[in-house]
Amino acid sequence: MQRTKMHPRELLYPSNLLTISRLLLLPVTLIYLNRPERRRAALVCLVVTMITDAVDGPLARWRGEVSPLGEFLDPIADKLVLDSTALMLSRTRGFPWAVTWLLIFRDVGIVLAAFVVFRRRDSITSAQSSGKLTTVTLTAATLCYIADGPRSGRPALWLAMIPFGLSFVQYGARFLRLMRGA
Numbered sequence: 001m002q003r004t005k006m007h008p009r010e011l012l013y014p015s016n017l018l019t020i021s022r023l024l025l026l027p028v029t030l031i032y033l034n035r036p037e038r039r040r041a042a043l044v045c046l047v048v049t050m051i052t053d054a055v056d057g058p059l060a061r062w063r064g065e066v067s068p069l070g071e072f073l074d075p076i077a078d079k080l081v082l083d084s085t086a087l088m089l090s091r092t093r094g095f096p097w098a099v100t101w102l103l104i105f106r107d108v109g110i111v112l113a114a115f116v117v118f119r120r121r122d123s124i125t126s127a128q129s130s131g132k133l134t135t136v137t138l139t140a141a142t143l144c145y146i147a148d149g150p151r152s153g154r155p156a157l158w159l160a161m162i163p164f165g166l167s168f169v170q171y172g173a174r175f176l177r178l179m180r181g182a
Contacts, residue, residue: 010069015060018052019073025049026081033088033146043146049081050139075114078135079107085142094150095142099157103138106168113175120179130167137163 010016025045032042056074060066083104089095110131137160145153 006068006072010065010067013060013065013067013070014063015056015065016067016070016073018056018059019070019077022049022052022056022077022081023073025052026084029081030084030088033085033092036092039146043143046081046085046139046143046146053078053081053135075131076111079111082135082138082142083107086138089142089145089153093145093153095145095153096157099161103164106164106171110171113171117175117178130163130170133163134160134167 011020025048029042029045029049032038032045053074056070060070083100086095086100086103090097090100137156141153141156141160144156
């Protein structure tokens with residue numbers, strides 16, 4: 001955890017520009033997801049979006065530009081992309097609504113808990129390894145749903161639920177530890 005003081009120059013860090021581009025690409029991806037004839041375009045958009053997610057953190061570390069803004073924006077972008085995609089896929093491709101609501105519930109809980117920790121400790125907490133694995137596996141599942149619907153998407157989704165459940169428990173336990181001052 002680090003003290004949080006954001007500076008406007010952080011907006012120009014290449015890693016943060018990648019994260020911002022991920023957010024800017026989200027509406028286009030959702031529009032394409034809503035149109036069956038544009039499914040391939042949606043798939044390409046989501047792949048590009050997730051490549052930016054894979055690159056932004058290592059790039060920030062390599063350039064020595066790990067920033068409070070990036071630590072804040074990156075997980076928010078991940079959650080917005082996955083949750084919005086899950087919502088749209090539930091509407092259009094048979095993605096299970098129960099999983100979508102669980103995902104949103106978990107992510108809202110993580111954001112609210114992070115806000116509480118930030119208000120009490122003036123620090124941003126980092127992602128758990130299970131949270132990162134959840135992002136990767138859920139992304140794979142959403143890509144399968146876009147490309148092939150439930151036929152290949154459902155097995156990938158059920159595999160993704162393993163790290164998802166683990167992250168749910170880990171984030172909750174860490175929040176309780178932080179609130180106790182451990």
